[in-house]
Amino acid sequence: MRILVLNPNTTASMTAKIGAAARRAAAPGTEILALNPAHGPASIEGYYDEAISLAGLLGVIRDNPDVDGVVIACFDDTGLDAARCLTDKPVVGIGEAAYHMASMIANRFSVVTTLARSVPALEHNLHRYGLWARCARVRSSEVAVLELEEPGSDASTRISAEIARAIADDRAEAIVLGCAGMTDLAGRLSADHGIPVLDGVSCAVALCESLVRLGLRTSRLGGYAPVPPHKLA
Amino acid sequence: MRILVLNPNTTASMTAKIGAAARRAAAPGTEILALNPAHGPASIEGYYDEAISLAGLLGVIRDNPDVDGVVIACFDDTGLDAARCLTDKPVVGIGEAAYHMASMIANRFSVVTTLARSVPALEHNLHRYGLWARCARVRSSEVAVLELEEPGSDASTRISAEIARAIADDRAEAIVLGCAGMTDLAGRLSADHGIPVLDGVSCAVALCESLVRLGLRTSRLGGYAPVPPHKLA
Amino acid sequence: MRILVLNPNTTASMTAKIGAAARRAAAPGTEILALNPAHGPASIEGYYDEAISLAGLLGVIRDNPDVDGVVIACFDDTGLDAARCLTDKPVVGIGEAAYHMASMIANRFSVVTTLARSVPALEHNLHRYGLWARCARVRSSEVAVLELEEPGSDASTRISAEIARAIADDRAEAIVLGCAGMTDLAGRLSADHGIPVLDGVSCAVALCESLVRLGLRTSRLGGYAPVPPHKLA
Amino acid sequence: MRILVLNPNTTASMTAKIGAAARRAAAPGTEILALNPAHGPASIEGYYDEAISLAGLLGVIRDNPDVDGVVIACFDDTGLDAARCLTDKPVVGIGEAAYHMASMIANRFSVVTTLARSVPALEHNLHRYGLWARCARVRSSEVAVLELEEPGSDASTRISAEIARAIADDRAEAIVLGCAGMTDLAGRLSADHGIPVLDGVSCAVALCESLVRLGLRTSRLGGYAPVPPHKLA
Amino acid sequence: MRILVLNPNTTASMTAKIGAAARRAAAPGTEILALNPAHGPASIEGYYDEAISLAGLLGVIRDNPDVDGVVIACFDDTGLDAARCLTDKPVVGIGEAAYHMASMIANRFSVVTTLARSVPALEHNLHRYGLWARCARVRSSEVAVLELEEPGSDASTRISAEIARAIADDRAEAIVLGCAGMTDLAGRLSADHGIPVLDGVSCAVALCESLVRLGLRTSRLGGYAPVPPHKLA
Amino acid sequence: MRILVLNPNTTASMTAKIGAAARRAAAPGTEILALNPAHGPASIEGYYDEAISLAGLLGVIRDNPDVDGVVIACFDDTGLDAARCLTDKPVVGIGEAAYHMASMIANRFSVVTTLARSVPALEHNLHRYGLWARCARVRSSEVAVLELEEPGSDASTRISAEIARAIADDRAEAIVLGCAGMTDLAGRLSADHGIPVLDGVSCAVALCESLVRLGLRTSRLGGYAPVPPHKLA
Incomplete structure (x- = not known):
């Protein structure tokens, strides 16, 4: 199983720390792909940083389709709902x-x-x-x-x-x-x-693995309906 | 008084319609500046479009500081909280x-x-x-x-x-x-x-005018604390 | 536009102060009619005063039909619901x-x-x-x-x-x-x-003006259905 | 024990019916005093009637101090809070x-x-x-x-x-x-x-009797603090 | 009228004290049957004691059918819902x-x-x-x-x-x-x-007496549907 | 890792079905111990059955201390709080x-x-x-x-x-x-x-495994404080 653990800020040392924690928490056989966007705020502290980080965050998810689930590793669960419209693979926020x-x-x-x-x-x-x-x-x-x-x-x-x-x-x-x-x-x-x-990082890794293992995917009815293809171009 | 009425999608006909409605609702003497971002989704329908529109939306606010208040003219009140961290002028969502x-x-x-x-x-x-x-x-x-x-x-x-x-x-x-x-x-x-x-458009114009006229500005304590300057560079 | 600003207690100095505040808050061209009932409590402090002031308060509204909206200038919004059954003109409480x-x-x-x-x-x-x-x-x-x-x-x-x-x-x-x-x-x-x-006084004046200007009137369906004429005799 | 059962509308046949129900519900030895105000609405249907009935309702309570408890026999519990400021004897609404x-x-x-x-x-x-x-x-x-x-x-x-x-x-x-x-x-x-x-009538009679028998009186701290004497003059 | 006042713990001195309080609170003519289970915790302090006391508590109710109502005299209202499935006589918790x-x-x-x-x-x-x-x-x-x-x-x-x-x-x-x-x-x-x-003891006695006197019994529809006979064997 | 999956009713065919589902859901290396009490209701349908099953359910937990976590396999989460006072190992209800x-x-x-x-x-x-x-x-x-x-x-x-x-x-x-x-x-x-x-069975197994793997145990402060030893005798 391969889980994308996505730090939505651009501070690489923090991504490394988060990745290490995710690996400690993961079950044997789970591969952790710890990434952050190339551009965006160095830290997310409040509403504005959250908003500014979203384009980068969603870009990383779009660019890494070859994973089984996604963990959003910012405690305000930045972009959680939007990410769930982008993929039906489980997306779990650390908050x-x-x-x-x-x-x-x-x-x-x-x-x-x-x-x-x-x-x-x-x-x-x-x-x-x-x-x-x-x-x-x-x-x-x-x-x-x-x-x-x-x-x-x-x-x-x-x-x-x-x-x-x-x-x-x-x-x-x-x-x-x-x-x-x-x-x-x-x-x-x-x-x-x-x-x-x-x-939250270890909790989210465990929950994401659980959803993947149980075959539970994000609902496609209602608020998480898939984004129409022309909007992803 | 000058109110920025910001349609966060990029459909110009809709911006024009919204602008006309805002002008009908505005008090005499209020100037309505109806704008939309240059880039972003053509319509906002759900969480993903909302997230993708934010960078453009906040850019329009940053680029138009010479207004007395802002109306965000999308019914899900896209970016409302982030905008309030960017300026202490009143920001009102149409929802x-x-x-x-x-x-x-x-x-x-x-x-x-x-x-x-x-x-x-x-x-x-x-x-x-x-x-x-x-x-x-x-x-x-x-x-x-x-x-x-x-x-x-x-x-x-x-x-x-x-x-x-x-x-x-x-x-x-x-x-x-x-x-x-x-x-x-x-x-x-x-x-x-x-x-x-x-x-919502006419309601928001009236409420934004009211806040401006009464001298009420967004609180700088707590969740709407101003974005630190280095994060705006 | 003419707004009745109704102080439900009988203290004239307070009515004058409220009227002055309402005039400062009002848009150009809005006339403020600041009144209080002839009879009732000198101050409204709690449930009993509220109840005792209602007959006088509603009487002032009935006796001044020639207004575009009503502001109830007591912070517990005394009689707000009853007033909305009496007229479909906007009625706004300062609370x-x-x-x-x-x-x-x-x-x-x-x-x-x-x-x-x-x-x-x-x-x-x-x-x-x-x-x-x-x-x-x-x-x-x-x-x-x-x-x-x-x-x-x-x-x-x-x-x-x-x-x-x-x-x-x-x-x-x-x-x-x-x-x-x-x-x-x-x-x-x-x-x-x-x-x-x-x-609340300035907020209510601005909101009442806004409702009037937008042509929004109190709903006649449900809880604010008009009082039957025989009950007003 | 003597309970005032107060119908806040002025329809005597309804007061009689309510009084009979109260008597059927009351314990042996409880005297029911079923009254209605002399003036006010013939029926209470909605906010306005409620407001208009209050002066009469509170007057009946003031004029009948020689009771152990009060039941307000209108299902919207008209004037319940105000009545509790007027007396520390139990006041129960039928709603x-x-x-x-x-x-x-x-x-x-x-x-x-x-x-x-x-x-x-x-x-x-x-x-x-x-x-x-x-x-x-x-x-x-x-x-x-x-x-x-x-x-x-x-x-x-x-x-x-x-x-x-x-x-x-x-x-x-x-x-x-x-x-x-x-x-x-x-x-x-x-x-x-x-x-x-x-x-509600029988429920309220039983609850009012219970409060009286247990010696429980309305709190005098906070919202039900007694009305100052000069306001009762 | 006969009310079973059931202390779900096994401390007899406490049952006696509760019974005395219940008798002081009861109306003339009400007989109080104060009982506790033979087996179970000596005091109920938290979730575990509550769970452990239930079999004994329900047994006392089953063994004493000749009452008009039941008071459960533990402040966490132990077994209240279960007891209401066992009898349609009023069951009142002291909490x-x-x-x-x-x-x-x-x-x-x-x-x-x-x-x-x-x-x-x-x-x-x-x-x-x-x-x-x-x-x-x-x-x-x-x-x-x-x-x-x-x-x-x-x-x-x-x-x-x-x-x-x-x-x-x-x-x-x-x-x-x-x-x-x-x-x-x-x-x-x-x-x-x-x-x-x-x-709570005196409050519950009075409420239970009231429900009995008014002929109000626990609903048999929905969550309090009677336990099927074969489950009571 | 060893998880006790506890069916609180006494129907062995159901315990077997639940055990099979738990094994399908479990991670490699997790042993599932599927048990039910010897005595109690054959099915749990509503409040009474729940109450009657508790002594048996808690007995099974006490008698099987050699596990890493417990799943309570009844959808009303029977005895969940009581079980958490009995052990600080994770206890998860399927509901x-x-x-x-x-x-x-x-x-x-x-x-x-x-x-x-x-x-x-x-x-x-x-x-x-x-x-x-x-x-x-x-x-x-x-x-x-x-x-x-x-x-x-x-x-x-x-x-x-x-x-x-x-x-x-x-x-x-x-x-x-x-x-x-x-x-x-x-x-x-x-x-x-x-x-x-x-x-719920597969969800609870996965969550219980996750809590065990992350070393998260039930809090000993407040409502889940351990049962004093003398009460377990």
């Missing part, structure tokens, strides 16, 4: 993946993301997916996405402090890390706080 | 505008849009705006967007039939027309059915 | 107007109103309008309505302190002032806090 | 009473009321009370309130037909009769359709 | 009873229960009943159920402190005590805090 | 599994289950999980659970007819089969109707 998985191991969870400007987009997704009622709160750590790429930054300390607040104040039973760039932090933070900490 | 206006003249309304593939995107917007509970149903007339541009099509007859069903089956007290290309049909359909029929 | 406008410039807003006893009525309205999900919190400043009429009161200082708490604690991106008597405070509070602060 | 009782004997219920114009007010109440999710549908039988007072009318036949539709189409497990004037029909309709049919 | 009663005397209430592990089950019930929107917060006092049976414990002091927090922080207008074992504390806590404090 | 998976390949889905009496329990689960908004409708096919075990029954024809209605009337984009006994029908029904048809 939705983490929310669904958290819902099966906890009554309620909190999200710890990067900047305050990203919070409303995540809240809108939670409403849309229907999982809003399962989320105690979406919290920002005020760690910028690219700080997560800097060796020696205190990013993980600040994220850890926000997790402590979520446990104390939100009655969260699990924590979802709200950025693909945090994928390598989940294990240690879970051990430190004694609470499940979910990383 | 949200019609929903807000309908909420002040009816207890509940139904939407009559073009194709079934567009329905989920509108439903998601209604959830997001919070006005879902005011909407009885989003109905598709199975009229494609570009059929609305063809002289002699029976599009308005099919839309009228769908309005009749909305009145009979949904207990709708008002009808919202779910496509910018239907802007010239509202008056006659309202007279024919004895029910308010709202056109 | 709903501010909520709709705030929804177009912010992802979420907080309301700062007068007394705690008024909070549940506003919360019920927000649920009813469907905009509850857009409101972070309805806060009371414990400023009584008539304190707003007293020269030299510290009312605006206490309201300002409550706005600061809404920004810090609610992640509010905009503030809605929850009393018609606060109409003259919005500009300065917005400047002081660097956040949009909405006054 | 809410029937909804609460139905929720304890059925997973979901449908309401069968009089005219279409009354439906939105009932839907708003259901939202407000929080019991919206328990209600499958609010249906109108197009029986006017005063038809229920006419001997020989076919009102009960039409209500019965609407109940049949609710069972077939709504998957209703119970039926709530949506008008105080239907109080004498519940028994026979329940037998005819093999489904619980709830009458 | 739902307190929520319904609180909704008629307060705009919003908070629940003060025992342990944090019990909170999600109560929140799920509130969602299910539809009354979630009326509940400000479910709070745990960290008083274990059996501590309430120990003479000299400081349980009531800790519960009282939690009530104070609910009034200050949740804007609660009423308090619901979230454990059958707290039934004897309601009166004093209400007096101490000047706020209605509801005990 | 929730199918809903989560369907949410990633369709905007909205309908459920086709067995009897009308089972519908409310599924609706309650959907509310609880938060996925209610994703479900267009829960439909009953009036096929009893054990009819699915009878060779030559027309069960699949009736289920197929209900799927056709869901596509036509509900605008469903995917179908979830609402009974473990339908596990062998999904493939053909999907092919026949050209729509994804999800079987």
Whole structure:
């Protein structure tokens, strides 16, 4: 099985980190193709970056048809709906993946993301997916996405402090890390706080593999009807 | 006052029709600048077209800073959030505008849009705006967007039939027309059915003028924080 | 165009202040008729005052048929539904107007109103309008309505302190002032806090003018069906 | 124990019918005082009648302080909140009473009321009370309130037909009769359709008696804070 | 009238206390049969205890057919739905009873229960009943159920402190005590805090008596269809 | 990896069918242990059967500690919460599994289950999980659970007819089969109707394997806190 893990920003170090996490999560025999668009924003922090990254993101999917499924490795699930109109192969966003998985191991969870400007987009997704009622709160750590790429930054300390607040104040039973760039932090933070900490990249790889293995493909009726060929020219 | 009315698809006849409607709706002294991007989809029907139109749409806003407000003239409110990060001038989508206006003249309304593939995107917007509970149903007339541009099509007859069903089956007290290309049909359909029929283009122009006149600008706190300059280069 | 701006309490100084605000907000050529009932409560603070003011309020509407639209200038939108059964001219409440406008410039807003006893009525309205999900919190400043009429009161200082708490604690991106008597405070509070602060009187005047100009009238189907003539005798 | 059962319209035959139903429902030793205001609408059908009846309704409560509790015998629970600010004795509306009782004997219920114009007010109440999710549908039988007072009318036949539709189409497990004037029909309709049919008058009497017996009084904190004495003068 | 008041845990002192409270709440002429299963958990604190108690609980109902109604005296309304399939006599849970009663005397209430592990089950019930929107917060006092049976414990002091927090922080207008074992504390806590404090046992007895007296039985259509005889063998 | 697939009813032929489906769905190397309790109902159809099956179901989990995860193979997710208090190994219900998976390949889905009496329990689960908004409708096919075990029954024809209605009337984009006994029908029904048809057994096996592989365990904070040892004796 071959899964395209698509980082919609153009920061190659982050794509590499995401690819490594995806490979760790994948079942034996799954090949991970970790890519990012050639052009677009270096990080996705809020609505504008999301919009600007879409053409590149959809281009990568069109240019890599030889895969069994797609993971969109940005926590706001950038372009998820559009991608599902482009292919009936399973497309899974790392945000939705983490929310669904958290819902099966906890009554309620909190999200710890990067900047305050990203919070409303995540809240809108939670409403849309229907999982809003399962989320105690979406919290920002005020760690910028690219700080997560800097060796020696205190990013993980600040994220850890926000997790402590979520446990104390939100009655969260699990924590979802709200950025693909945090994928390598989940294990240690879970051990430190004694609470499940979910990383969307690994959750999405597992869910995408599952959909592929079960032969479940995106519906062609209604909102995900295929794009007419003349619009793809 | 100068309002940019932005049709995010590239069909010039539709832009002209929208511009004419906007001018009829505008207050004396308001100048309407009706534009569309040079590149992008000829019609916006569902998630993929929406995503593909965004770069062009945001480019038009960046290239026309000399306006007092912006109306996004596509009923799925394409790029609305991203545009609000780009400028603190009021940005109003024709979908949200019609929903807000309908909420002040009816207890509940139904939407009559073009194709079934567009329905989920509108439903998601209604959830997001919070006005879902005011909407009885989003109905598709199975009229494609570009059929609305063809002289002699029976599009308005099919839309009228769908309005009749909305009145009979949904207990709708008002009808919202779910496509910018239907802007010239509202008056006659309202007279024919004895029910308010709202056109988003005129609603959005009026709301955008109102926000400008009252000095209300998009918040710079939270989700609409301004895009950092280096990301606009 | 002629708009009846109806203060449902009997405090003439407040009616004058509201009328002045409405005139500042109105488009050129709009005449504002600012009235209050002869009899009824001097202030509307909670459910009982609301109920007691209704006969007077509806009487003023019946006695002034020669207008193009009506603004109900009490923040709990007293008698809004009943008024819409009495006339098909647009009737806009200042509460709903501010909520709709705030929804177009912010992802979420907080309301700062007068007394705690008024909070549940506003919360019920927000649920009813469907905009509850857009409101972070309805806060009371414990400023009584008539304190707003007293020269030299510290009312605006206490309201300002409550706005600061809404920004810090609610992640509010905009503030809605929850009393018609606060109409003259919005500009300065917005400047002081660097956040949009909405006054319902000006919002409602603009929305009412818009509905009139677009020819949109209250639906006669369903809940706003006209009152039978024998019931008006 | 003495319960004021207050019909807010001025139709004496209806007050008598309601009083008789209340007496049948009351526990031994409960005295029922069935009254209606001297002035106001002859029937309450929609928002306007509701508003116009309030002054009379609240006057009856003020003039009859020597009771242990109050039942408001109009299915849209006219003036319920205002009445609770006027006295801390239990005040129960027949609409809410029937909804609460139905929720304890059925997973979901449908309401069968009089005219279409009354439906939105009932839907708003259901939202407000929080019991919206328990209600499958609010249906109108197009029986006017005063038809229920006419001997020989076919009102009960039409209500019965609407109940049949609710069972077939709504998957209703119970039926709530949506008008105080239907109080004498519940028994026979329940037998005819093999489904619980709830009458609000008897439900409200039982709930009001229960609150009195348990010593539970309306909260004086928040929205039901007592009306200041100078406002009652 | 004879009401079975069923404590689903096996702690006889608690059954006695519940029975005494039920007798105090009952109308003259109502006989209270207070029972608990012979086998099962000594206290019900969370999902597992609930599940384990069900066979015993349903057995007591099957073994005591000679009653007019059933009260399930555990605040998470253990087995409520299953019991309603077993008999069409009214079955009332003390949790739902307190929520319904609180909704008629307060705009919003908070629940003060025992342990944090019990909170999600109560929140799920509130969602299910539809009354979630009326509940400000479910709070745990960290008083274990059996501590309430120990003479000299400081349980009531800790519960009282939690009530104070609910009034200050949740804007609660009423308090619901979230454990059958707290039934004897309601009166004093209400007096101490000047706020209605509801005990589910007395509320449920009154509601069950009301349903019996009004002849309202559990619906046999849909989810509460009777268990087929061969499954009861 | 070893997964306990637990059929909570006692019908061995159904357990065998479920086990076979689980093995088909499992990844290479996963061992499926398909069991049912020795005592309990032969089929689970509604609330009572659910309650009666719980002691047996939890006993099987306690008696089989040597597994890596548990699938509860009854579509109403019987005992899911209780099981999560008993072990921190992942426990996945087939109902929730199918809903989560369907949410990633369709905007909205309908459920086709067995009897009308089972519908409310599924609706309650959907509310609880938060996925209610994703479900267009829960439909009953009036096929009893054990009819699915009878060779030559027309069960699949009736289920197929209900799927056709869901596509036509509900605008469903995917179908979830609402009974473990339908596990062998999904493939053909999907092919026949050209729509994804999800079987909960295979979805749950894949999700449970994923949770195990990712090292995600049930939270021990809050509602799923471990049962104290003395309660397990």
